[in-house]
Amino acid sequence: MADLLIELFSEEIPARMQAKAATDLQKLVTDGLVEAGLTYAGAAAFSTPRRLALSLEGLTTESKSVREERKGPSTSAPDKALDGFLRSTGLTKGQLEVRDVKKGQVYFAVIEKPGRMAADIIAEVLEKTIRNFPWPKSMRWGDGALKWVRPLHSIICILGDDAGVDVVPMDIDGIKTGNQTRGHRFMAPDAFSVANFDDYEAKLKRAKVVLRAEERADMIWHDATNQAFAQGLEIVEDRGLLSEVANLVEWPAVLMGTIADDFLGMPPEVLQTSMKDHQKFFSVRNPKTNRIERFVTVANIETADSGATILEGNQKVLFARLSDAKFFWENDLRVAKAGMAEWTDGLKAVTFHNKLGSQFDRVERITALAREIAPAVGADPDEAAEAARLAKADLRSEMIYEFPELQGLMGRYYAKSAGASDAVAAAAQEHYSPLGPSDDVPTAPVSVAVALADKLDTLTGFWAIDEKPTGSKDPFALRRSALGVIRLVLENNISLNLTQSVEVPMLWHHLGADPSGLVQNGTVSEVELKKVSELVDELKSSNPKESTLAFKLATSVVRKKLSQIAIVQDVFEAKVDAAEDNISNLLSFFHDRLKVFLKDQGIRNDIIDACIAMPGNDDLTLLVKRAKALSETLKTDDGENLLQGFKRANNILTQAEEKDGVEYSYGADLKFAEHDSEKALFAALDAADAVIAPAMTAEDFSTAMTAMANLRGPIDDFFTNVQVNADVSLVRRNRLNLLSRIRTICLSVADLTLIEG
């Protein structure tokens, strides 16, 4: 058994690439070694800004020899066959064996693959690994052709066992393997030799390099929290920043600095973002005031003045940065206090998507839609519209130009400064949520209204221009938007008719922000164009609150008026048709996303399908309520057996209906019931009916489904004791009609035919 140590020493590797590179190094090398017939007991990979390292323990010292026998052609076969065999085995005729088999003499090839020394295999695998390393971006340097993330300077590759340690010799484009590395760039720049992994790690530490990224991160966190604690302060936790910073240093030195008082009046998020983005500083908060009062920077060096010069420099840079931020903040506040008109108008100059107009157009649509949705979510329509109107204003602020990730948050501050209500200001921030499956869902009604309007506008817009997600491609994150709608609706228990909500926006998008899109080749006159424009406006302002009927009505009125302009008519008709298709397509998309969402919560797809088949399926809250009740019911013994009873009834019925060519849907009569079980089923169905119908009307699905599940006993008894296909046709017909009642009652709850099992 031997131990292997590899180090690839280069110029500074980007922080974000180091962790994956270490993993890749381990995988590529170990996979290569194993494939070549070696085994190992343990492996670990490491990275610092200037090196990737891999340590393997318990590596076998050679691969086993392999013997392979292959049967060839008969000795009497034509030469051609023999030639082919020789080519495929790489042997000469003299090297073949002739053996007697039943049918005569046959050539055999015996191929011996001798075992190989570990060192030979390692050299081969390492070279292949280096030449094919999956860096996100790699480069050449000097006059060489080798590619690495940054210039590669030296390679340690040593293999050791009890007998001693040897360099595995190899040469990659002039870089020879050895046993030497270097320490910290400034504190210990000289080269030194290492004998094994423990020696390597220990000597590196003496040379001011901490090999393990997590150890560096721990050192930073420990030092930073201690220094903050000593001042009665706390570090604002930021895992991402911590791991980034840990990969920017080989020897972390934590320094805490002060923020000038001038800047403490800015929102803490601005301080935090500016310090993190530009300087990779941690923010230090005063828990008493909740203000960010200091910062922590992590240097890569210990200096004679304990970092005083470094800290002074950093403070100076921060001062300049924060002066910029303060300048933006103060300018922005001026615009905000004047009512933000400069920004809301300015959104005309911000393209949202070249086929979907500007952010200004978008805000107009979202405003109208938020007003529509408001009553359903319990928000005041005017307040929702006002919130939507201001929601994107901050996109024009100087602060967001500088720090795009503060969008929404700054909107909230600015809306507040503009004198908006708390609810309106909150919506500026919260309407972007939820951004992911674990992001919080807003609950404030105004925020919910704007959030829904924002997402529905996005979805209908991209549907209308045919940019639907396909396969793994979803460049506009439309799945996330749909999931956002689903979570907003479900988690707030909102009853919202989705079809209705997307009708108008979908049609708007199809008609386009500019009605001249209706006109082909400019063959329509100015007057006609104006007319179209007015009609489209009329359509937009129509208020289809009740049902799709209103939508049809609105479009039909416009259609009629447009028919006077013949050339527009066809285009318009086509667009309305397309909009209608897309509305149902989008609804299916919501259903698909809902399935994914509910599957994670343990509700099977077939159960959701059984509920989607029921009316009102565009009210997702209702749909989920039904699916959950059904899922619970089917988990019970009664429910499961009822399902079997239903399926049996349905099968017998369907077969009989096919055979007889009639539909047994009416007229089961108690007076033709012969058997007690039959009579009992009549009674049970009557009782169930009396419970289920009102429960369904009241959307009390659990009561309805419990009542349905209670039919299990009578149905089972019926099938045990009664022969449906009785000899007397009147009796048979009556029994089939009775089965039909089972089917009708069950299907009024959910489409059980879609349930599997």
Place this chain on the structure above:
Amino acid sequence: MADKPRSFQEIILRLQSYWAAKGCAMMQPYDMEVGAGTFHPATTLRSLGSKPWAAAYVQPSRRPTDGRYGENPNRLQHYYQYQVLIKPSPPDLQDLYLGSLKAIGIDANMHDIRFVEDDWESPTLGAWGLGWEVWCDGMEVSQFTYFQQVAGYDCKPVSGELTYGLERLAMYILDVDHVMDMPYNDPDAPIALTYGDVFKQTEEEYARWNFDVADTDTLLQHFKDAEAECARILAEPHDDPKTGKRIIMAHPAYDQAIKASHVFNLLDARGVISVTERQAYIGRVRTLTKACADAFVQTTAAGHAA
């Protein structure tokens, strides 16, 4: 040796002597308006082809949109870059660079010097490279790039490019908070001048001209003229009918590309270029640069065998 320089010009002089001692040809600034030192043909064109090259120079650079009438502590529409280009990039380029910091008074044992990932890309030059921005105590003091492609050509060999933003670097070394307060020559000289004495007025004049006065019609015409002239120059036959020599006019054509690029920057500052047009203009400049590079690689300076 790491004693501190006392003025802006001393920093420049020290960089000059340092890189001269390391064997670079001391070039002078290119005599045209450019946005950055990279535009100097000593970088753009000389990074192409196989011939070794080592040059260093100061390049006055202009970014009209960055003008702040000399009021912002570190934003200027006219500033200086120090540029080093070595082809092929030597294996010890990082050490050479750190040596240059030492020469201008930055002791790497007292400061926190870091190489932070920064991929460089120039859409107008059709160029990209990998490298870092170099941080000193949290401040970016240089760009360090290994050129991979210029004008669509793979760089073989690869050039190493160093760019120092001189004003910002000098302000840090000289410990001044506003660029205009920075000593330009020695503060003890009989006639001591600050950066402001030299440039405050010009910053005001150019800011006014760049933002409000430059005639956009004229500029648009200049752009078209430069574009046309560039194409015309390159369309001439390689063999000069008068001398009978093979003379490919890559540099005169490239001057026109530089001119177009600067005119575009001026138009941008005048606010007459929309977001969509912007891309189109950048594309037009890139086409010019590409054509010039196509011409240059056929010349002896690019290693083309005559």
